[in-house]
Structures are given as C-alpha cells and as structure tokens.
Amino acid sequence: xxxxxxxxxxxxxxxxxxxxxxxxxxxxxxxxxxxxxxxxxxxxxxxxxxxxxxxxxxxxxxxxxxxxxxxxxxxxxxxxxxxxxxxxxxxxxxxxxxxxxxxxxxxxxxxxxxxxxxxxxxxxxxxxxxxxxxxxxxxxxxxxxxxxxxxxxxxxxxxxxxxxxx
Numbered sequence: 466x467x468x469x470x471x472x473x474x475x476x477x478x479x480x481x482x483x484x485x486x487x488x489x490x491x492x493x494x495x496x497x498x499x500x501x502x503x504x505x506x507x508x509x510x511x512x513x514x515x516x517x518x519x520x521x522x523x524x525x526x527x528x529x530x531x532x533x534x535x536x537x538x539x540x541x542x543x544x545x546x547x548x549x550x551x552x553x554x555x556x557x558x559x560x561x562x563x564x565x566x567x568x569x570x571x572x573x574x575x576x577x578x579x580x581x582x583x584x585x586x587x588x589x590x591x592x593x594x595x596x597x598x599x600x601x602x603x604x605x606x607x608x609x610x611x612x613x614x615x616x617x618x619x620x621x622x623x624x625x626x627x628x629x630x631x
Contacts, residue, residue, distance in 0.1 A: 473502035477509055484516055492516045507536035511543045518550050526550045541571035548580055557584060575606030583614060591618040 466475045480495030496513035499506060514529030530547035534540055548563030564581035567574055582597030598615035616631030 471502060473499045473506060473509070476502065477506070477512070480509075480512060480516075484512065484519075489516050489519050505536055507533040507540055507543065510536065511540065511546060514543075514550070515546060518546070518553070521553075523550045523553050527554075539570050541567040541574055541577065544570065545574060545577040545580060548577075552580070552584075557587060560584060573604050575601040575604035578604070579606055579608075579611050579614075582611075582618075586614055586618050589621070591622045594618045595622075 466472075466479065469475060476495040476498040480492045480499060483489070483492035483495060493513060493516045496509050496516065499509040500513065503509065510529045510533035514526040514533065517523075517526040517529060527547055527550045530543050530550065533543040534547070537543070544563045544567040548560040548567065551557070551560035551563060561581065561584040564577050564584060567577035568581060571577070578597045578601040582594045582601065585591070585594035585597060595615055595618050598611050598618070601611050602615075612631040616628045619625070619628035619631065
C-alpha cells in the first residue's frame with residue numbers, strides 16, 4: 466500500500482485479511498477505500514457487506530449486497546449472502562428468494578442449498594429440506610449443522626432410522 470496507494474486490490478486484499486482476523490472495523494475501512502478507488506468492484510461491496518453483517522448491521526449489509534448484485538447480476542455468492550442478512554431480519558420470503566436465485570445461478574453452491582434447506586425446514590417442508598441438505602452434502606458441505614438439520618427433518622417425518630444415522 467505504501468508503494469502503490471492507488472491500487473484498489475491492495476486495500477481489498479488487506480481488508481480480507483482484517484476480516485479473517487476479526488478486525489472488522491479495519492476491514493470496512495479498507496473495503497471503503499477499495500470502493501472509492503474502484504466503484505465498480507462488486508466483490509468489494511460483497512465483502513464490505515459481510516463485514517457489516519458480522520457487526521449486526523444487516524440493513525447496511527443488504528444495501529451493499531444489492532449494490533454488488535447491481536454491478537454483477539450473476540453474482541451467486543452475493544445473493545446467498547444477502548439471503549442470510551434477510552434471514553437475520555426475519556424476512557424469510559426474501560431470504561428464500563435469494564437462496565433460490567443463488568442456486569439457479571450456481572446449482573453446485575452447497576452453502577446456498579443448505580440455507581434454502583433451512584428455509585424449507587422452517588416452513589415444515591421437510592422432504593424439500595432433506596433434498597437440499599442431501600445436495601449440499603453431495604457438493605462437500607459436510608459441516609455438522611447440515612447433518613443435524615437433515616436428521617431433525619427426518620425425525621419430523623417420523624423417519625427415525627435416518628434421523629439416528631445423522
């Protein structure tokens with residue numbers, strides 16, 4: 466940054482490092498600088514939105530996710546991420562629509578399949594939830610939470626053997 470202070474990528478990369486080390490305010494400052502230097506960087510809006518989301522500033526995050534999507538309408542990750550912000554605000558229909566859009570853009574996006582499965586589960590559509598959880602697992606999303614929710618959905622359908630397997 467000292468050598469090339471007008472290079473947006475330098476701020477973007479440092480912002481990611483700050484985010485990964487939970488220095489969220491510093492990450493936001495660097496993403497702000499990235500956007501100032503390159504206002505058409507959809508990734509920078511997406512990353513800053515994730516930082517706002519981490520701070521619990523869900524409405525600000527949604528604004529940035531919206532800007533990222535406006536810049537890149539096929540940005541599946543931004544749709545999924547915006548869906549998680551809507552979910553935190555209890556706007557489940559909007560969350561579901563964003564997860565669905567992310568999956569339409571990237572059918573292998575395991576995290577979006579998991580998130581949509583959670584919305585199906587919330588709405589007691591357990592068969593559809595299980596199908597999405599199975600797809601997420603197929604695409605190597607193997608965090609314990611996917612097995613927990615798949616097992617819970619099986620239990621709600623009285624499929625106790627499958628529930629116990631998970």
